[in-house]
Amino acid sequence: MRFALTFAAGGLAVLAALFLGGALDSDGGSTAQAVPFQECILALDFNDDGVLDVNDVIAFRDGIDGQDPAFDFNDDGTVDVFDVMGAVTGVVDCLQNLQPTPPSP
Numbered sequence: 529m530r531f532a533l534t535f536a537a538g539g540l541a542v543l544a545a546l547f548l549g550g551a552l553d554s555d556g557g558s559t560a561q562a563v564p565f566q567e568c569i570l571a572l573d574f575n576d577d578g579v580l581d582v583n584d585v586i587a588f589r590d591g592i593d594g595q596d597p598a599f600d601f602n603d604d605g606t607v608d609v610f611d612v613m614g615a616v617t618g619v620v621d622c623l624q625n626l627q628p629t630p631p632s633p
Contacts, residue, residue, distance in 0.1 A: 564622075564626050565623070565626060567622070568619055568622035568623050568626070569619065571615070571618060571619055571622065572619060574587040574588045574591065574599075575587040588612070588615070591607060592607050592611065594607075595607045599611055600614075601614030601615045601617075601618065
């Protein structure tokens with residue numbers, strides 16, 4: 529289970545780093561939402577160094593191992609693998625709020 533947690537969190541960190549580093553930019557896209565996007569992704573910056581990298585995965589792992597209440601993202605009173613889903617859900621919710629509202633018919 530820990531391998532899956534580390535693998536999933538590491539994959540998310542790599543994807544976010546690619547986005548933040550511009551490796552996945554499109555030439556025709558707008559940068560108007562770049563700052564809010566970065567704010568959403570940096571919610572996963574668990575060691576508060578302003579960089580999303582493997583050290584954040586390690587900080588999250590250590591938070592779960594040490595039962596640090598700051599990592600209880602689903603507010604169930606227990607710090608466990610389900611808090612990964614809570615953290616990712618928070619980022620997904622943030623990203624969904626960046627989507628433009630569809631026009632009314």
